[in-house]
Amino acid sequence: MQKEAARSKRGKVSHSLWRNYDDLNEYFWSKKCFKKLGWPMDPTADFFAEPTRAKNETEQHGHVIRRRRASKTNFVEVRTFLHMFRSFDRMWAFFILGFQAMVIIAWSPSGSLSSIFEPNVFKNVLTIFITAAFLNFLQATLELILNWKAWKSLECSQRIRYILKFAVAVAWLIILPTTYSSSIQNPTGLVKFLSNWIQNLQNESIYNYAVALYMLPNIFSALFFMFLPIRRALERSNSRIIRFLLWWTQPKLYVARGMYEDTCSLLKYTTFWILLLICKLAFSYYVEIAPLVEPTRIIMSLERPPYEWHEFFPNLRHNLGVVVTVWAPIVMVYFMDTQIWYAIFSTICGGVYGAFSRLGEIRTLGMLRSRFEAIPRAFGKKLVPDHGSHLKGDEEDKNPPFDKFADIWNAFINSLREEDLLNNREKDLLVVPSSGGQTSVFQWPPFLLASKIPIALDMAKSVKKKDDELMKRIKQDPYTEYAVIECYDTLLDILYSIIVVQSDKKVVDRIRESIKDSIHRKSLVKEFRLDELPQLSAKFDKLLNLLKEYDENDPVNRNTHIANLLQDIMEIITQDIMKNGKGILKDEGQKQQLFAKLNLDSLKHVAWREKCIRLQLLLTTKESAIYVPTNLEARRRITFFANSLFMRMPRAPPVRSMMSFSVLTPYFKEEVLFSPEDLHRKNEDGISILFYLRKIYPDEFRNFLQRIDFEVKDEEELKDKMDEICNWASYRGQTLTRTVRGMMYYRKALEIQCLQDMTDPAKVDRDRSIGSYQELQYDIEMAQAIADIKFTYVVSCQVYG
Template identity: 60%
Template sequence: MINFEVNICTILQRPNRGTVGKRKPKTNFVEVRTFWHLFRSFDRMWIFLILAFQAMVIVAWSPSGSPAAFFDEDVFKSVLSIFITSALLNFLQVTLDIILSWKAWGSLKYTQIFRYLLKFAVAAVWVVVLPIGYSSSVQNPTGLVKFFTNWAGDWRNQSFYNYAIAIYMIPNILAALLFMLPPLRKSMERSNMRIIVLFLWWAQASPKLYVGRGMHEDMFSLLKYTLFWILLLISKLAFSYYVEILPLIGPTKLIMGLRVGNYEWHEFFPNVNHNLGVVISIWAPIVLVYFMDTQIWYAIFSTIFGGIHGAFSHLGEIRTLGMLRTRFESVPRAFSKRLVPLSKDETTGRYLTRPYQRKDIAKFSEVWNEFINCMRAEDLISNRERGLLLVPYFSSETVIQWPPFLLASKIPIALDMAKDFKGRDADLFKKIGNDIYMLSAVTECYETFRDLLSYLLADEEDKLAVTKIFEIVDDRIKQNKLLSEFRMSELPELNSKLGKLLTFLKSDLEDEESYEAQIVNIIQDILEIITQDVMVNGDGILHRHDDTHNDKNKQKFAKLNLGFKNNKSWMEKVNRLHLLLTVKESAINVPINLEARRRMTFFTNSLFMTMPSAPKVRNMLSFRSVPLNPFF
């Protein structure tokens, strides 16, 4: 311990020698800020655009100026000069690789350094060989071409340049072949043969072992990707040729042929022939537009292809809450199709044609309600909005119970429609049935009200009287005599009393006797309204109930079952029925929060997208935990 403290003190008292010694190189990325990164990072794009521009200028400069002149022998030989330009640009790219990574050479392996130097040497060789080969194929050379021709000596053979081009293109042909054949590329990347390892070492600077090695797109995806860029580049080059380059060739030839003796202004290029200063000034904007309009064409084609692909992939089918309401009935089935694995006897085709199954609602409601509860926990929606958005966990067997925000104001509208309706029962039922949510709300309220009354009444004779009333209603509906034997104009009064009953049922139980007495009075009022006001011939039902009652002096419908307070299922039904009967305003603005709306539309829209079916959990491969780095 003493020696350790002595060493620390010695180090602290030692003078600063940070500037002495060799500087340790960087180990990873060394940033060199320069505009040459624009070329180095997108070298293939720049090389293609420059070569295409050179070829189009050569073809447009021909006497005819037509693209068909490309197949003329002299024009074709001139177009072959683009390979010399390609060699020069490739040499520039290799040189930039060396210069911009020079500070990191101290941490590179010798194989990586050797690769940089070898690529530089090969690029330099092609810069010399291709001009010599091209000059040997030109008849009556002049200027720089004549210099290379004299240097070539005995190589004056037209086929030499063609052979040089063929050899020069071999790496590009192999790269295109590997790009179009992903299985071959995958097998090569996984192979350990020395010749293949050497080839990959030359083709790519990344190490052989990296995350994602051997993982490539399928043939169809590559075909779509290639077709996209082929159409884009054809459109871009055609526009550039006919609109930008070809109209400027004639004026350029005219300007280069003019002889100007005296300039009114200062001559910027006094020693240049053929008015090249003027030519450069008129071609500079065209060249800039030529290089920059690629992004415009990309924006156009990406919009067109993206729209078509999105339509076929069902992207953005639900963009607003209004669209969500119209499509919500198909959401549970889409959920079961996309996120619930199919059984052995089900296929996708059979699944789409099978009838609507209630288990779809049951599975969907669990996830949907959890989604709504999460938004409430994040305070994106209020308690009232939460109640309007939840799907009942306990669904009825005869009617699909949708979220209340879809059924809001449906009951008041149906009551207004029925109380003044003049016509046949079938016409009224058809009018209500045209709105699937209105029909669902009416059916659910009727069945819930019937079940709730039967559950509240503890006396069996009282239950029989209520059951008799609803049997008469069901029978008249089947016989299409509902409008003739029931006064629809009294339904709003019945709805008001029922809303009052539900309000009491939802309230807290403080004084049980007073609480029970109030509920009994409301139930008696409801049954009197039904039998005396709504039903044309309903007076005898309660009278027969009095005659069959054992205790004549006992109050009717006075014995109640208040156990629903501790029953979650029944309290959920009470709250839901109260919402359906009392919410008169439209729930089109539910939820109000914009983020909650975005999440709802995104969640439902994702269910309609074309995506693989969900596998069973037991069939999923486990993901092994590996260190989070790009290498194995």
């Protein structure tokens, strides 16, 4: 084997002169292997024999090796440009025959397509079958020539098939011209040919019978092509007659027997090509061929002028050299413009099909914001199994799975953050809170609600007369309404969580009931001074800062500050905002100060702090988040994710019921991770890989430093984080590293989806931290095991380095 591999000379020798792995493998599984090699293996067998050497090479050894070794066992491909004609023989034949027919029709006296019904024109058009027989002969000859080197390895039935096809092609090449020449004196027309086919068989030309017999196999093929069930049943049949016919029409290596598209897809595909070819042939006839007929006649009728220079075709009559020169570009364009028509039709059909399939509905972040409310519904219809429920479409639209969508969306956003495509602020603006509060609306990502609360406060300040006007302005933008309701519900949830004393809760209850009654009576503008709301918002901002940064080591001091802020907030609400709220804080039986005793244990939970962070973002973010995220790759992935949910695709089954799949990534020789030396090695221009990547991805490098919580004061300090930097650079400079990470997202997605499948939709507990499944009560190990069963990823390398 080593000697055989050396004969290739590193792949420079023709592939037909040495045996490769495929030849050895095919030889091993053949009957010859045990007959000649035997067992134990005979090393003197002819497969391992060296080829016959030249005389001058072997005389020095005193003998000449005359024994021939076994030839290549598999198909020996002849590499030639003729494969272009052999592989697409039907296309070339169709265009040649179509060109011949159009030239004959255009050359007729009338020059119109209706002239085909004239007897003489129709008889001339029938000559295309003689051309078809000649092309079939060329195709059969090419089959013999291109398979000649593999002739010895072919089975006897395959050799007979090639010989018979060649013989039949030769027979038709003789029969059709002979019968046509004998029927020249007996012209016939299309109408007569069709109407008198049965009644006047004896009067018909024998050429017509020959054409009908020649076309009979093609007619049957067309019928079987139209009726796929019959074709599928025939190809799966074991009848000897049918197997013989298939042996004649299909090569032995044909692997698509009985595997066809459905009838609807076939009709659409056929209609596409029929319309394309009609337009192509009509354009070729009316624009390319017909306009040249009259000039060609004039050129052929002209007398040959005396040439002062050398005459290239001195013996050609009718100025045929000029005619060929004129027609050559037209013929070339005729054969090549099909790809132009294909580009036009594929663009039109692809655009129409994409529009009906809802591909690319969301192209910008602005469109994403306007359609984001429909994304959870689309997610529920495509990626959430029905679990045997029979909900109608309207019921699904009214009850979309917001909780499951929040999990998937947050996992997607977290993956973008892990890839450093987002910074911390952008991540906080994009995630959906998985800490489920007592809000009456779904908590949308903050990037949709950013600046909505400051805008609503400005609206409240400007409205002085009616509640309807204020409600109309707020409801103009649905996200403004969502933001107002969520802020109100979240503030009440926070207050009820930290207040312990019942009398303090009664104060909050009275304020809440007063607001509720005024909204019900539509007297909110009259009973409240809404222009004081910005002052209240500033106080809540300070309160949320204290709650976020709560220090367990100094609880007394923090409790005092929080209690003071709560007292100020209640005074602002009852005295400055409410016109009739001064009596709310008066309690004759109250002996201690308001909010003196608070329960701040909930601040230890991450989910509760996330709630405070989100509320503060809604209250304080005044600039619009229209440019979030700023990274172009992050924008592309987000819009692609949203678009994928609107595509036409079947509903996802549970992960347990899905078919398993595998992904293979082959590579020859490639470094997987950059080493520190690779990153700092400079090229001839003095530029290192790390310097280049930092200039190409400056925002991602800043996000990376923010993720690892590292501030760069000096370039020397980066050496302490070289392990993380090598990973960051490899994910951007090494194709294999990026590919492996991207493929492994399949497993992560299956794991999350499996966890959701094991969750009862009616008993979803959303009180958990963002992206964390550690607090769930599900069997995470089971989900991981199922994901491992359903997805396998193989990285196959040939040279380890």
